[in-house]
Amino acid sequence: MIVIVDYQKGNIKSVERGLASAGADVRVTPAADGIREADGIVLPGVGAFADAMATLEETGQADAIRDAVAAGVPFLGICLGMHLMYEAGEEHAEGAPTRGLGLLPGVVGRMPAQDVEGRAYKVPHVGWNTVHVTDAGAQGLFAGIPQDEYFYFTHSYVAPEGEATCGRTAHSVTFPSACARGRAFGVQFHPEKSSDAGAALLANFVRLTKER
Amino acid sequence: MLAKRVIPCLDVKDGRVVKGVNFVGLRDAGDPIELARRYDEERADEVIFLDITATSDERSTVVDLASRASAELHLPYTVGGGFRSVDDIRQMIAAGADKVSVNSAAVKDPSLITVAARAFGTQAILVAIDAKRVPGAGDKWEVYTAGGRNATGLDAVAWASEAAKRGAGEILLTSMDRDGSREGFDCALTRAVARAVDIPVIASGGVGCLEHFAEGVIEGEADAVLAASVFHFGELSIRDVKEDMAARGIPVRM
Numbered sequence: 001m002i003v004i005v006d007y008q009k010g011n012i013k014s015v016e017r018g019l020a021s022a023g024a025d026v027r028v029t030p031a032a033d034g035i036r037e038a039d040g041i042v043l044p045g046v047g048a049f050a051d052a053m054a055t056l057e058e059t060g061q062a063d064a065i066r067d068a069v070a071a072g073v074p075f076l077g078i079c080l081g082m083h084l085m086y087e088a089g090e091e092h093a094e095g096a097p098t099r100g101l102g103l104l105p106g107v108v109g110r111m112p113a114q115d116v117e118g119r120a121y122k123v124p125h126v127g128w129n130t131v132h133v134t135d136a137g138a139q140g141l142f143a144g145i146p147q148d149e150y151f152y153f154t155h156s157y158v159a160p161e162g163e164a165t166c167g168r169t170a171h172s173v174t175f176p177s178a179c180a181r182g183r184a185f186g187v188q189f190h191p192e193k194s195s196d197a198g199a200a201l202l203a204n205f206v207r208l209t210k211e212r
Numbered sequence: 213m214l215a216k217r218v219i220p221c222l223d224v225k226d227g228r229v230v231k232g233v234n235f236v237g238l239r240d241a242g243d244p245i246e247l248a249r250r251y252d253e254e255r256a257d258e259v260i261f262l263d264i265t266a267t268s269d270e271r272s273t274v275v276d277l278a279s280r281a282s283a284e285l286h287l288p289y290t291v292g293g294g295f296r297s298v299d300d301i302r303q304m305i306a307a308g309a310d311k312v313s314v315n316s317a318a319v320k321d322p323s324l325i326t327v328a329a330r331a332f333g334t335q336a337i338l339v340a341i342d343a344k345r346v347p348g349a350g351d352k353w354e355v356y357t358a359g360g361r362n363a364t365g366l367d368a369v370a371w372a373s374e375a376a377k378r379g380a381g382e383i384l385l386t387s388m389d390r391d392g393s394r395e396g397f398d399c400a401l402t403r404a405v406a407r408a409v410d411i412p413v414i415a416s417g418g419v420g421c422l423e424h425f426a427e428g429v430i431e432g433e434a435d436a437v438l439a440a441s442v443f444h445f446g447e448l449s450i451r452d453v454k455e456d457m458a459a460r461g462i463p464v465r466m
């Protein structure tokens with residue numbers, strides 16, 4: 001059973017539908033206990049890092065996720081859910097960064113509105129862009145999906161580079177659009193809104209949860 | 213590289229597509245979801261449902277539409293029309309809409325943009341602007357509300373900038389002069405707004421033939437191009453449009 005963590009950050013329905021059509025038994029729950037019983041965990045979400053993290057901590061969801069991931073339960077963070085996997089997130093300019101789930105090192109920061117040569121780019125980064133997958137990524141979450149396939153993005157913040165990066169996308173900067181460490185995965189784009197390629201990716205995740 | 217988007221727009225009244233639909237092979241040409249599914253299969257990049265009923269007692273029909281769309285579509289979609297408050301927007305997002313488009317209500321109370329962007333994220337808030345060229349004033353356009361009935365005195369470029377500062381995630385810009393004219397987008401208007409804001413701009417109003425789409429991107433500097441009737445009547449397919457854009461060097465998702 002795959003649990004979608006419900007923390008009031010929108011758009012759970014499409015994720016639920018996507019996983020179900022990939023053959024998963026899906027349960028949507030806000031309960032930390034439910035997360036602890038899962039064979040797979042999906043953390044969706046759009047919106048603000050600090051807000052989301054506050055909810056996850058208050059409800060005990062954050063610790064349940066940390067424990068499950070440490071025990072090797074497959075995890076997929078989508079969009080904001082990927083950001084939350086990192087140590088911390090810069091929300092707005094003011095104040096210290098907010099602590100994240102800490103599954104991966106580094107701080108999520110704002111996407112610059114210019115490239116290194118000073119050319120202007122639109123932020124939020126909205127629309128369909130390609131993902132260039134590393135060799136490791138191509139064997140896991142992206143198995144069977146063509147290199148440089150288009151996925152749907154909508155975000156203003158980007159995850160930090162690191163060893164976990166397994167897919168990259170270029171806008172004003174080239175940023176990690178997919179990450180993996182062990183059986184914990186994150187994607188910056190929305191597979192549930194990304195047509196056939198997105199459906200294939202969700203099916204790969206569902207398959208991983210069944211391999212335990 | 214980020215692809216330029218091609219977006220069919222469906223005008224919906226009392227839960228049915230209006231503006232005529234002449235697609236062969238649709239069981240029910242008036243059903244917005246069935247038409248949107250067709251566009252999904254043709255690899256449209258998004259769809260926009262614009263509710264033109266917009267009376268408060270019809271809201272449940274639109275919420276129901278958003279909910280069906282989230283169950284049946286595999287692409288992002290926006291619902292626009294008739295939002296008066298953050299609660300209206302919350303209801304639509306909860307039903308599964310990826311984005312909402314606000315127009316008259318945002319002009320009346322610009323803080324609606326700020327509050328909604330804070331609550332749902334900037335990516336979820338499109339600000340729709342209906343603009344009309346001011347006669348004899350050079351490149352100046354005035355904002356109209358209530359479906360083009362009320363002149364506001366606001367300058368379209370200045371209003372787009374303010375909307376962006378307040379947290380709009382995208383601007384949906386319709387030229388009232390060109391809408392329905394089949395003469396192509398008002399590229400001067402689109403470019404003026406695209407250069408004034410650092411968020412994506414969707415060009416709307418005036419498409420009559422294939423080349424107009426590429427013009428909107430190249431001359432208008434739009435990030436996305438929107439059309440309704442040329443798609444609904446089957447004059448052009450999404451594929452025709454994307455092939456033409458690609459041939460002109462525009463990045464598109466085929």
